[in-house]
Amino acid sequence: MGNILENIKPREATLDRWNAYVVADFGTGDLAFAEVAAKLRAKHGGLSAEKISVPPFSTLSTGFVIRQLGIEGAYPGMIIYSNTAPRGTPEAIRWEGDERQRLLFAVLKTGVPVVAISTGFNWSFVKDEIAIDGAEPAFFDLNIPNTGSQFRSRDLYPEALARILARDVSILGPRIRPDQIPNVPLNCIAYIDGYGNIKTTTRRSQFPQSLQQSRYLQVRIGSAKNVAYNLLSGMEAGIEDIGITAGSSGGEDPYIEIYKRGGSAAYSFGSPMIYDTREAIEFTPLNI
Numbered sequence: 001m002g003n004i005l006e007n008i009k010p011r012e013a014t015l016d017r018w019n020a021y022v023v024a025d026f027g028t029g030d031l032a033f034a035e036v037a038a039k040l041r042a043k044h045g046g047l048s049a050e051k052i053s054v055p056p057f058s059t060l061s062t063g064f065v066i067r068q069l070g071i072e073g074a075y076p077g078m079i080i081y082s083n084t085a086p087r088g089t090p091e092a093i094r095w096e097g098d099e100r101q102r103l104l105f106a107v108l109k110t111g112v113p114v115v116a117i118s119t120g121f122n123w124s125f126v127k128d129e130i131a132i133d134g135a136e137p138a139f140f141d142l143n144i145p146n147t148g149s150q151f152r153s154r155d156l157y158p159e160a161l162a163r164i165l166a167r168d169v170s171i172l173g174p175r176i177r178p179d180q181i182p183n184v185p186l187n188c189i190a191y192i193d194g195y196g197n198i199k200t201t202t203r204r205s206q207f208p209q210s211l212q213q214s215r216y217l218q219v220r221i222g223s224a225k226n227v228a229y230n231l232l233s234g235m236e237a238g239i240e241d242i243g244i245t246a247g248s249s250g251g252e253d254p255y256i257e258i259y260k261r262g263g264s265a266a267y268s269f270g271s272p273m274i275y276d277t278r279e280a281i282e283f284t285p286l287n288i
Contacts, residue, residue: 014046018165021050023065023082023116024153028053035154040081043162054191055274057086059120060201064190064249066114067125072251074110081161082116083153086276102146103157104176105164107131107138115142115161118176120276127181141173187280189221189272190255196264197247198272200256200281204246207232207256214285217244219258221281224269227288228258237261242268244283 020040026032030053037049052069054061062084070080085101102118109131116122118141131138142160149155163171184201191199198221204212211217212232219228219242228244229237237243239262247257258265258281266272 011041012045016044016165017046017048018044018077018079019048019050020161021052021069021078021080023052023054023062023069023080023084025054025056025058025062025084027056032151032154035151036083036158039154039158040161043158044165047165054084057084058274058276059084059086059122060185060188060276061191061274062116063121063123063125063184064199064201066116066122067129068249070108070112070114070126071110071129072249074108074112076111078112079161079165080112080114080116081153081157082114082122083157084122085117085119085152103142103144103152103160105140105142105172107133113164115157115164121182121184123178123181124184127178127183130178136175137178139176139178141176143171143173185280187283188278189274189281191249192266192272192274196260196266196268198258198265198269199247199249200258202256203250203253204232204256205253210285211283216286216288218284218286219244219269219281220284221269221272222279224272226268227286 022033022036033051040047040049052065054065062082066080066082103115104118106114108114108126108129144160145156160171186202186206188201189198190201215230215233215235217228217230219226226242228242229235231243231245242260242265245257245259246254249255260268
């Protein structure tokens with residue numbers, strides 16, 4: 001009788017190593033993440049997989065995360081792999097003339113390669129951060145099938161990523177014009193972190209001076225309203241108070257963030273869902 005343990009194979013060593021950040025709306029700890037990570041590693045022995053969950057169908061959150069990682073967190077060996085692709089829902093915002101929800105590829109100015117779906121706001125936060133290849137943006141459709149599986153990010157797309165990392169130029173299809181990508185809408189919820197801080201889609205430079213100078217602001221998200229101390233005007237929020245500040249995301253021109261000292265701002269606003277078509281956050285100056 002042979003030793004069955006001799007058939008157990010270790011992971012193949014490779015010098016071509018990449019850290020893939022898998023950004024998807026599967027849900028925290030979902031089996032789908034594990035299946036995608038396993039297939040990515042099966043297709044390329046040098047891949048690791050970091051898993052980042054965003055709310056269901058939220059291309060706003062997906063785009064926000066892609067920018068924060070690919071621009072602010074960029075380093076050699078990083079690649080971003082995303083498949084947030086709302087289908088058949090009101091949140092399935094499509095680009096003009098594009099019904100296909102194709103997998104696109106771009107290289108950012110930071111050198112980070114990104115693959116993500118051509119829908120909603122997935123690419124909106126990096127539309128001005130795509131590198132130039134010769135005289136054209138390094139932004140491509142991919143020569144791969146887009147049908148044949150309900151689970152494309154496991155069954156179809158890992159092979160495409162492996163071909164990209166193998167420098168197989170035959171996978172690059174027609175170039176895409178970044179001006180087709182929709183702009184980021186202002187005053188929307190982009191992301192809610194583990195502390196309940198609400199990160200918005202509005203940069204400090206886009207926040208009106210009348211709001212920046214007001215010591216207090218009334219903030220409305222859906223039907224929930226709260227008074228916020230405005231750190232932009234020099235007002236510090238106390239313990240259990242809600243505040244507004246230039247947040248930790250967005251680099252030199254940070255995104256406006258709503259927080260609560262010692263608590264959760266999201267909970268104070270009724271734990272709002274993040275979806276692409278919800279009404280904007282409303283900020284109103286207060287004289288108190």
